[in-house]
Amino acid sequence: MNRHCRGFGLIELMIALVLSLIVILGVVQIFIAAKNTYISQGAAAVMQEDARFALSKMVQEIRMVGMFGCLGTITDASTANDFNASQITPIRWDHANLKLTLVTTDVGSGGGAPTWTVVSDCRTSATAYTGVRVPAAGQMAFPIRRLIYSFSNNQLSMGTGAGNPTLAVLVDNVRAFDVTFGVASSATDIAASSYSSNPTDPALIRSVRLTLTLFDPKNAVREQTFNVVAALRNRLL
Known part of the structure; x- marks a missing residue:
């Protein structure tokens, strides 16, 4: 062949x-x-978007903490007489139960029903009422909300209202959530000089640091920790 x-x-x-x-x-x-x-990359993007959503929402509300209208003295005419107590502690972090409580001016028009409404003529009188209150002629209404952020069972939840409101899940797959406060050395200082999780004098609080750690349930990406600092626009009592 x-x-x-x-x-x-x-x-x-x-x-x-x-x-x-x-x-x-x-x-x-x-x-x-x-x-x-x-x-x-998709899992990391989802985690970043969840963190951005939750933290930006809290930062926006923290910046309005302590703003109760145009007058410093407000008459408490609320149903349970609980508005004055909220004025004294408009921001509180319960480290043992991992709950952040904010009393803040309602941001925008989509915040739902307010916990209280401060009605004032911005000259001589200001009165706080429970729920929605329509101002009379020559008056202004300031809707005030009490917000609770709670961390448990790998979920960050939020609720609004007095007492113990029903909480709705805001973000899933949360490994840790922590809050610390930027505290000034004296009442006249503008900037914070140290951070504390339980400041003794609320009047010295100048900022709030939020720390949120998220994880991917499928372990496609490592845990990510996000930090943001929100400066207070209003001095606390």
Whole structure:
């Protein structure tokens, strides 16, 4: 038989199969790596978006803490006479139960029903009422909300209202949530000089640091910790 008419031998076929297998395995590895990268980037993006949503919401509300209208003296005409107590402690962090309580001016028009409404003529009188209150002619209404942020069972929840309001889940897959306060050295200082989780004098609080740690339930990406500092616009009592 003519040597030029011979086919491939067994060795040549085995070499070709091995080379093809190596190429296929390389392509599969590249595909798996690309897929894992896509999944991890997606999980990281979800965590960042959840953290941005929760922290930006809290920062916006913290900045309005301590703002109760245009006059400093307010008559408490609320149903349970609980408005004055909220004025004294408009921001409180319960480290044992991991609850952050804020008493803040309602932000925007989509905040729902206020806990209290301060009605004032911004000259001589200001009165706090429970719930919604329509101002009379020459008066202004300042809706005030009491907000509670609670961390438990890997969830950050939020509720609004007096007493123990019903909490709704704000963010899932939360590993840790912590709050510390930037405290000034004296009442005349503007900037915070130290941080404390339980400041003895609320009047010295100048800022609030929020720390939120999220995790991916599928372990596609490592835990991420997010920090943000919100400066208070209003001095606390």
